[in-house]
Amino acid sequence: PRLFALVPCAGVGERAGAGGPKQYAPLAGRPLVGHTLAALAQVSRLSGVLVVLSPDDTQFEQVVPQTSAWVERVGGASRAASVANGLAALQARGAQPHDWVLVHDAARCLLRPEWVDHLIDACLDDEVGGLLALPLADTLKHEVDGRVDTTLDRGGKWQAQTPQMFRLGLLRPALVQAGDAVTDEASAVEALGHRPKLVRGALENFKITYPPDFELAARLLTSR
Ligand code: CTP
Ligand code: MG
Numbered sequence: 675p676r677l678f679a680l681v682p683c684a685g686v687g688e689r690a691g692a693g694g695p696k697q698y699a700p701l702a703g704r705p706l707v708g709h710t711l712a713a714l715a716q717v718s719r720l721s722g723v724l725v726v727l728s729p730d731d732t733q734f735e736q737v738v739p740q741t742s743a744w745v746e747r748v749g750g751a752s753r754a755a756s757v758a759n760g761l762a763a764l765q766a767r768g769a770q771p772h773d774w775v776l777v778h779d780a781a782r783c784l785l786r787p788e789w790v791d792h793l794i795d796a797c798l799d800d801e802v803g804g805l806l807a808l809p810l811a812d813t814l815k816h817e818v819d820g821r822v823d824t825t826l827d828r829g830g831k832w833q834a835q836t837p838q839m840f841r842l843g844l845l846r847p848a849l850v851q852a853g854d855a856v857t858d859e860a861s862a863v864e865a866l867g868h869r870p871k872l873v874r875g876a877l878e879n880f881k882i883t884y885p886p887d888f889e890l891a892a893r894l895l896t897s898r
Pocket of ligand 1: 681683685686688696749751753754756782881882883
């Protein structure tokens with residue numbers, strides 16, 4: 675089977691408050707998504723990288739003028755819809771059901787090619803596939819009416835990251851079935867009764883979500 679990366683890049687970046695889609699914010703001398711695509715371009719086992727843009731995106735080609743990635747303007751109202759539409763586009767470009775797809779958030783721009791290789795090594799012979807994730811570091815509280823109802827057991831709980839690696843033939847129907855609410859690929863696959871593999875990611879592989887994330891990411895990228 676071949677391996678492809680699919681990069682959902684069609685969000686509006688509301689929480690980041692960058693005055694536009696966060697994936698195009700300048701960061702350490704490049705638009706944010708430029709870092710993400712540069713890391714994926716160094717993963718030699720990938721046969722192709724497909725970027726999913728919003729249908730009314732006007733910025734990608736301007737700010738990322740040179741890229742070997744394929745671009746499709748099929749972004750949807752949710753991340754899940756953008757990924758599902760991207761998978762259809764990947765299939766139209768010749769990807770087969772048994773091929774692997776690594777879905778990676780455009781907004782996780784600190785990605786290192788080694789982490790992707792680590793995920794591929796861990797999942798290539800797996801029945802289901804898997805995802806980068808990290809054991810939870812903070813204590814977890816369940817809230818009722820603004821107060822702590824209970825403290826949950828942190829043991830055995832992981833925070834999901836991306837990339838998440840599944841076969842096209844499993845992931846596409848899983849996402850269609852799951853609908854707009856799922857926030858990652860694994861949960862759609864889990865809903866079909868499968869148990870994706872947890873592969874240790876990195877603290878640095880955080881997603882740019884809130885305003886302070888930009889400065890931290892810029893410092894880390896500059897110091898590399
Ligand atoms: N994404 C997408 N299509 C959507 C929503 C999100 O392709 N309809 C992408 C984003 O561009 C991002 C990734 O999915 O690369 C993770 O989503 P998130 O961090 O939630 O980004 P936004 O949805 O843009 O941010 P916010 O939720 O704060 O508006
Ligand atoms: Mg979002």
